Amino acid sequence: MAAPKKNGQQTVWFQNPPVILATATIVGPKEGQGPLAQTFDKILDDNYYGEQTWEKAERRMLLEVMQMAMERAGLTPQSFDFMLAGDLLNQIISANFVARDLGIPFLGLYGACSTMFESMTVGAMLIDGGFAEYVLIGSSSHYATAERQYRFPTEQGVQRPLYNTWTVTGAAAMVLARQGQGPRVTHATIGKVIDLGQGDPMDMPAAMAPAAADTIARHLLDTGRKPDYYDLFVTGDLGVYGRELAVKLMQQKGYDLASRYKDCGAIIYSPEQDTHAGGSGCACVAVVTCGYLLQEIKAGRIKRMFGVATGALLSPTSTQQGETIPAIAHGVVIEA
Amino acid sequence: MAAPKKNGQQTVWFQNPPVILATATIVGPKEGQGPLAQTFDKILDDNYYGEQTWEKAERRMLLEVMQMAMERAGLTPQSFDFMLAGDLLNQIISANFVARDLGIPFLGLYGACSTMFESMTVGAMLIDGGFAEYVLIGSSSHYATAERQYRFPTEQGVQRPLYNTWTVTGAAAMVLARQGQGPRVTHATIGKVIDLGQGDPMDMPAAMAPAAADTIARHLLDTGRKPDYYDLFVTGDLGVYGRELAVKLMQQKGYDLASRYKDCGAIIYSPEQDTHAGGSGCACVAVVTCGYLLQEIKAGRIKRMFGVATGALLSPTSTQQGETIPAIAHGVVIEA
Numbered sequence: 001m002a003a004p005k006k007n008g009q010q011t012v013w014f015q016n017p018p019v020i021l022a023t024a025t026i027v028g029p030k031e032g033q034g035p036l037a038q039t040f041d042k043i044l045d046d047n048y049y050g051e052q053t054w055e056k057a058e059r060r061m062l063l064e065v066m067q068m069a070m071e072r073a074g075l076t077p078q079s080f081d082f083m084l085a086g087d088l089l090n091q092i093i094s095a096n097f098v099a100r101d102l103g104i105p106f107l108g109l110y111g112a113c114s115t116m117f118e119s120m121t122v123g124a125m126l127i128d129g130g131f132a133e134y135v136l137i138g139s140s141s142h143y144a145t146a147e148r149q150y151r152f153p154t155e156q157g158v159q160r161p162l163y164n165t166w167t168v169t170g171a172a173a174m175v176l177a178r179q180g181q182g183p184r185v186t187h188a189t190i191g192k193v194i195d196l197g198q199g200d201p202m203d204m205p206a207a208m209a210p211a212a213a214d215t216i217a218r219h220l221l222d223t224g225r226k227p228d229y230y231d232l233f234v235t236g237d238l239g240v241y242g243r244e245l246a247v248k249l250m251q252q253k254g255y256d257l258a259s260r261y262k263d264c265g266a267i268i269y270s271p272e273q274d275t276h277a278g279g280s281g282c283a284c285v286a287v288v289t290c291g292y293l294l295q296e297i298k299a300g301r302i303k304r305m306f307g308v309a310t311g312a313l314l315s316p317t318s319t320q321q322g323e324t325i326p327a328i329a330h331g332v333v334i335e336a
Numbered sequence: 337m338a339a340p341k342k343n344g345q346q347t348v349w350f351q352n353p354p355v356i357l358a359t360a361t362i363v364g365p366k367e368g369q370g371p372l373a374q375t376f377d378k379i380l381d382d383n384y385y386g387e388q389t390w391e392k393a394e395r396r397m398l399l400e401v402m403q404m405a406m407e408r409a410g411l412t413p414q415s416f417d418f419m420l421a422g423d424l425l426n427q428i429i430s431a432n433f434v435a436r437d438l439g440i441p442f443l444g445l446y447g448a449c450s451t452m453f454e455s456m457t458v459g460a461m462l463i464d465g466g467f468a469e470y471v472l473i474g475s476s477s478h479y480a481t482a483e484r485q486y487r488f489p490t491e492q493g494v495q496r497p498l499y500n501t502w503t504v505t506g507a508a509a510m511v512l513a514r515q516g517q518g519p520r521v522t523h524a525t526i527g528k529v530i531d532l533g534q535g536d537p538m539d540m541p542a543a544m545a546p547a548a549a550d551t552i553a554r555h556l557l558d559t560g561r562k563p564d565y566y567d568l569f570v571t572g573d574l575g576v577y578g579r580e581l582a583v584k585l586m587q588q589k590g591y592d593l594a595s596r597y598k599d600c601g602a603i604i605y606s607p608e609q610d611t612h613a614g615g616s617g618c619a620c621v622a623v624v625t626c627g628y629l630l631q632e633i634k635a636g637r638i639k640r641m642f643g644v645a646t647g648a649l650l651s652p653t654s655t656q657q658g659e660t661i662p663a664i665a666h667g668v669v670i671e672a
Contacts (some may be wrong), residue, residue: 005466006417010441012467053657081342082526089651090426092446097647100529100662105346107454107526108446108649108664110428122458127467130341131348149653190418190443193436312535313432313444315425317485321389326436328444 005128008222009191010215012121017184018135020064020334021175023290026061027144028169031279031287034269039291040170041068046305047169059094061171062087063101066138069173073134073171080104081132084119088112088167088282090149094140104136112311113208113237114191116172116286117330121188123176124332133178140171142279150316152200163255164202165216165239165265166275172286183297187333189219193313194259195301199324201314204280205242207325208310213249214236215308215329220255231302234259234293235329236285236309237265238276264288285309289334297336304335341464344558346525346551348457350464353520356472357511359626360404364479364505367615367623370605375627376506377404383480383505393542394478395430397507398423398561399437402474405509409470416440417468420459422451422577423476424503424618426485430476432536432651440472448647449544449573450527451475452508452622453666457524460668469514476507477617486537486652500538500609501575508622519633525555529649536662537650539600541578543661544646548574549585551644551665556591567638569593570608570629571665572621572645573601575614600624621645630670639672 005012025040032043042064049057062085070076083104085095092108099106111118112301116139123135144154146167152158176185194211212235220227238246243263250257264285265278289307296302308331314323341348357535361376368379378400383391398421406412419440421431428444435442447454452475480490482503488494512521530547548571556563557582563569579599586593601614601623625643632638644667650659 006468030672055657086446091448091649091651093649093651093654096529096662096664097654097659099664100531100649103528105526106529106664107458110422110446112427112446114666122443125462125465129461129467131461131465132342148492190441192439193432193442195436311438313427315427315429317391317426318433320430321391323433326432328435328442334518 010218011187011222012125014124014185016128017186018124018127018176018178019180019182019184021177021180021182022069022072022273023174023294024065024293025172025287026065026170027287031168031170031268034273036268036292040287040297041138048219054142054144055089058140058145059097061206062094062138062140063098065171065173066098066102066136070218075134077102077104080134082107082126083136084109084123084133085138086110088146094295102131111328111330112313113280113282113311114330115282116310117317117332120185120198120332121190121330124185124188127176135176137176138173139282139286141283143165143167143169146281160276161202162276163241165205165237165277165280168268168279168284170283170287172283172290174290183294183334183336185332186335189215189331190332191215191328193326193328195326197324201290201319204312205238206245207312209238209242209245210249211327211329212308212310215331216250217253219306219331226258227255230304230306232305233261235263235307237280238263238310239265239280239309241277299335306331306333346554347523347558348461349523350460352464353522354463354512354514355516355518355520357513357516357518358408359407359510359630360401361508361623361627362401362506363623367504367506367604370609372604372628375631390480391476394476394481395433398430398474399434401424401507401509402434402438402472405511409511411470413438413440416470418443418462419472420445420455421474422446424482429623433553436620447467447666448649449616449618450645450647450664450666451618453645453668456668457526457666460521460524463512471512471513473620474509474624477503478505478621480501482617487544496612497538498612499577501541501573501613501616503606503617504615504620506619506623508619508626510626515664518669519630519666519672521561522671525551525667527551527664527666529662529664531660531662533660537655540648541574542646543580544663545574545578545581547583547663547665548582548644548646549589551667552586553589555642555667563591563593566642568641569597570582570641570643574599574646575601575616577613615632633670633672641670643668643670
């Protein structure tokens with residue numbers, strides 16, 4: 001019987017940390033005009049990407065990043081033990097249809113905007129547990145598909161509140177492997193669902209920040225580490241105001257992260273781009289991690305980071321039925 | 337480094353097969369009038385279960401089976417390393433809100449009606465991989481929530497075609513453990529997404545039967561076993577016609593299963609109940625496995641079974657956009 005691979009209550013550690021062999025990213029035109037433009041592999045000219053619907057455009061992005069990441073790792077679909085993926089669309093259709101095209105044994109996951117890190121977490125456990133040599137991971141989102149499914153059709157021109165974030169159009173993929181060269185996933189902290197009673201679906205960061213703070217504090221407690229163990233803490237899509245809230249919540253828990261903490265949603269757009277509070281969506285943490293952050297790690301500018309992807313686990317139906325917004329945050333440690 | 341735990345392409349085997357410590361089931365009134373009525377733990381008097389909406393009734397069923405299964409295993413939420421769950425509702429809100437109430441580290445999964453077995457598969461890998469001592473697993477569906485989300489509001493009285501199946505109202509939960517007494521999960525075969533071009537969302541069994549046949553044939557190939565190794569093959573929710581189709585597809589692949597093959601959807605209702613082709617939905621395979629089938633195993637009437645849960649990975653949006661129906665089937669071996 002294998003020895004338990006748990007630290008404390010919610011953190012698992014990998015005896016043979018899985019390797020991030022390759023990644024790939026595609027983003028939409030707006031993301032391609034932002035400060036991280038140089039870090040993405042491909043920038044679309046328009047939101048349709050040659051398809052007839054936004055949903056098909058999203059799916060095409062996800063398929064292409066999966067193919068690009070496999071190519072970079074020198075692998076074909078036949079090499080993979082599992083594909084783990086999910087997205088924001090009802091019934092995770094982007095992931096399902098890409099899994100159909102690739103023909104890799106498929107496990108669909110849903111953690112809203114935390115799905116990329118949820119997939120990395122499960123993928124790393126399947127590899128370290130001895131069940132897989134190679135796992136293909138991916139996630140996507142699209143501003144227009146998310147708006148019309150979760151909020152209002154974009155054609156309606158509803159005014160967005162200033163604390164609202166902008167769903168990132170993009171997709172990212174990652175090849176996780178048992179062996180090879182590259183940054184490694186050494187720990188994962190699996191989140192609990194946290195709901196402090198926030199119910200405004202236009203303000204998901206306020207629902208998600210407590211989940212992020214809970215997972216970060218739990219990780220530090222489980223591992224016995226101090227914040228300065230990490231060069232960087234990263235959250236997924238809290239945006240400008242959500243990041244401030246997370247900093248305050250961490251201060252209340254006795255941790256000062258502010259000097260070493262970035263939020264992907266707060267850095268993917270520039271203030272002039274008028275997205276209001278920043279970026280969100282499954283693709284937000286996915287494209288920033290698979291692009292900018294892993295490039296920083298490979299360049300030696302980040303040695304150890306703890307990334308936390310947050311997800312708001314509501315649906316339009318739950319909101320209409322008067323429910324508040326449950327949120328979750330899954331964290332992974334990536335080391336050079 | 338742990339030894340690879342794979343047989344062939346899609347099958348994993350468990351060195352220390354996880355134990356099914358306890359299960360629990362709740363079903364709706366219609367299921368409680370069917371042939372398996374005696375095998376369920378609780379039968380609802382009405383589809384609202386004292387709640388204001390069907391969605392809240394579904395969620396309450398899922399919460400209660402989770403609590404019931406934990407109690408039977410003599411455990412509290414604090415004992416569990418992970419909760420793995422999913423359901424048919426958009427953004428898997430039944431599972432999300434139950435995870436909020438229970439406070440167990442949560443991984444949301446989506447495999448449509450295959451979700452229960454997808455969760456068992458992942459849960460068994462996490463236990464055998466050394467990452468968990470106890471995993472709580474559950475899934476649910478509700479006729480009225482599924483109809484209005486996927487098809488038409490029930491109030492509209494749209495006539496259902498005779499080949500249509502009826503979404504099971506119910507929920508089931510399972511406690512998987514590293515050690516203890518009970519039936520064991522010894523293998524899992526993870527499905528690929530199969531799509532032979534069927535596009536009628538009223539006829540999901542026709543889309544799912546090829547996925548079931550693919551996973552069964554792959555399992556036999558991967559393990560080198562003959563069909564007579566098992567006392568029983570079970571599929572999830574193909575219903576009466578889908579079962580016939582699966583038998584034919586297996587014959588084409590050179591296997592004769594007919595004498596040792598049941599479909600949960602074909603046995604959960606009696607023909608007089610006028611469900612047309614039988615039962616479907618996440619709860620179908622979940623309540624029949626956690627009720628009837630595990631009772632048969634414990635009574636010694638089944639020693640080894642290979643269960644395959646099928647899922648149709650479409651959404652109303654994908655159908656409206658002219659797509660066919662991708663399907664998946666995940667299989668688990670349960671031994672006395």
